[in-house]
Amino acid sequence: MNDSLHKDFSVYQLALGVESPSQAFALNPATLLSLVRATIDLLIEGQINATIWFKLPPGKIWYAELIRYQSSVKTANSIYDCQIREKKTASEDEIDLTSSSSLFCRSINLSAIPNSHISCEYFIIVISQNFASLIAAYQPTKRDTSNIISHANTTKSQPLSTIVSVDTQVIQKVLDGLKQEILSEAETIPHTDFVVPSVLEPTLVSKLLAKQIQRQDEINRQIRTERIAKLKEKNQTLHKKERLKDEYLSNVCQELRTPLTQIKTALSLLNSPNIKPNQRQRYLQMLNNQCDRQSILITSLLDLVELEHTLENTTLELVKLADIVPGVVSTYQPVAQEKGIMLAYTVPTDLPSVWCVSGGLKQIVIHLLNNSINFTNNGGQVWVKARVQGEYVQLEVRDTGVGIAESEIPKIFDCFYRVRSGVSDEINGAGLGLTIVQRLLWNCGGSISVKSKVDEGSVFTVQLLPENSKMMISGKLNI
Template sequence: MNDSLHKDFSVYQLALGVDSPPQAFPLNPATLLSLVRATIDLLIERQINATIWFKLPPGKIWYTELIRYQSSARTVSTIYNCQTKEKKAEADADAESEENLTSSSPLDCRHISLASIPNSHISCEYFLIVLSPNFCSVVVAYQPIKKDKSKVLSKENANKSQPLLTLISIDSKVIQIILDGLKQEIKSELDTIAPTDFICPTASEPGLISQLFAKQIQRQDEINRQIRTERISKLKEKNQNLHKKERLKDEYLSNVCQELRTPLTQIKTALSLLNSPNIKPNQRQRYLQMLNSQCDRQSILITSLLDLVQLEHNLENTTLELVKLADIVPGVVSTYQPLAQEKGIMLAYTVPTDLPAVWCVSGGLKQIVINLLHNSINFTANGGQVWVRAKFHGEYIQLEVRDTGIGIAESEIPKIFECFYRVRSGVSDEINGAGLGLTIVQRLLWHCGGSINVKSKLDEGSLFTVQLATENNKAINAGKANI
């Protein structure tokens, strides 16, 4: 065989080589499958005993159609499965998939090898040729390979992402030219193939052609209905998500308003009492302290809300950075040491200087340590203890903040990361925090692939454990913390 002709072998080009070639049009794999199914539907419905030549995309669904035809046929049909020799491993995998799929009803076919070189036309083509005395047709699809080395796609994914240039014909001249080309390509196997399997009858029955078109329209309608159903389903899902976001937004705004209203109510009450003509000096002092306390609470709440909004706005565009705990923890602890001494709390830390750096949102590690330490000191009574410790834990660095404070009831632990939630027990009743510190900690950890865990018992204290990925840890799943 002439080697240059061998290299140029293409069923698609043969179909275009006739005087009046069929019109090529781009299709997605789903539409191509509908054309194959329409042809099989016609063969089954009219009980047509046909010879079939095929080379179809990888995947069990394509073989299923041929098995469906073969299992419904009254007489044995001849089916030739044409495969190129290149990428033999893929062809073997396809054959194995076919065998696994059809263990109870295997496809009885002849395997024909088509010689080709890498990236040749035939390696990128698919076809289905049907030959019978009263009906013949061919469907040919060609998928150009995009030579983009920066994108490594599997063959199946490539089939889904690129359109197929498709030809459909019932013209006996077109089909015969393709058969003659196949005959030349597989000369070494001609002794085992009946000569009639390379002959296309002169014309198909008009009635069968009309039925084929009807089947194609029906199958395309099925695809369109399926697409509409999927689109409607996606729209419903989007609407549900939007409604959920709106509901969460409404709940959030309601909580914000309630939090802002509480100190305002206290301030208004104190102001009205201060205007009383019979107020005593000690009462005046108490009401002034109330005013000062509630103003501070209002200021803390507004500042915390602004911090949370700013944090959410910046996190999406903030990159991760490597930070060493030994560079952060000592400075934060020294800042809180005067407050701890004022309350009679023993505050200490242990952070080895040789611990590797961890990944965190820019400036986020300091915020995490500040919020956890502030939380522990506030909820620890006079004479208590607070420790900060960092250590290795597998592929992560573990930061622990432990206190001997009032503790948290087991039922409350899942709620402490919610916005504005404050544990109200004992000493905590005197604290005017905004209830957003742990929320901010959680949001920061979500974006750097970290996690936080809480263990606590009432009157025994709490242990907050943060895990952060080290610089050598490649498996960072940002936004998926195990709370």
């Protein structure tokens, strides 16, 4: 068609332009697809030989309906794919639209001026000897010279202004407009493929309406099922959180009660008139130890609560292990020397920076080092090593301590869990250190693993994402 004479062609506007236009209403793409399926269902059930003109959203799910019709109705039929394409050669008149499927049809080129309506429209027109139907959908968009609506936006969730009609006057006007649009190609198309029957079979129209309702019911049932499933999943999550919260509170109460019970016992014994000086001293030490334990527990609990509240909104930062490990090790050297423990570290200065929660790397090293020193007897050894291992930077804390029984290893990251090791009662931690380490690592894409044997020691291995990790985008996990 001569571009100088070309007008803004629109199937949707032609359908609205008749004297008694069909009512337009907003549909989502899923409902539009159900209407197309209902029409195909009718054609297949009645084995109706029809001419189909269509311009559908991209994607196999739409073309699958036409393939279904073509493979089910054995009689000859004409199918025209009205797409906006570049000029084509004669050999391209018939193409396989889906590559892997068997849909063959005539490709009809629609010329489109910039920002044209047809660029934003989809339609399917069906005509046969005693039946005709039209579905036309238009995606409203802001019309500017620099932005034409994309297929991706049209086919997702934006509402489509839709017309569904079996009015022969409406359908014939649309076909006449389409014939004028493709005037240069119309001469090679049978005249009957542009002609709507004067009278439609009422039974077929009724069946179409019934199938449309049936298909919509299926969508509604699917939506209800999905909503119910989501609600069940949400309820299960809430119940799980409530259960975990109850267990957590129960553990907190138990942990707080234990030192209080011992404090009360020591106080009652101190009131005895027959108490000896050495016994008094032992009970006073017991009071002091349990007060320290209570203080450690409360501080650790507050740290964990604060961590849980802030982790989601905390940004990740790049940190060098060589800037953190030496300082923490030097802090623990006096403690290690007092116990006769050899404490050393090997952290190459050229290791790449790693991603971690802001301030979190220091906490991780402190908790792991404190844990190893506490559970290593006098004369033992503790090493801190770091190296590149595959796609990660690996931090290893190894000790020759009392070790962990194989049955206890899965539990050591649980809140308040303390290994029953036979080490002296001076170890009165809250049992939250490893829990905090694990939480910190979860939020920066890291991980921690443990290898241990009783009386041989333990190895805690932390894996951290390096600066150039493909899993990171601007300091955020790409998961």
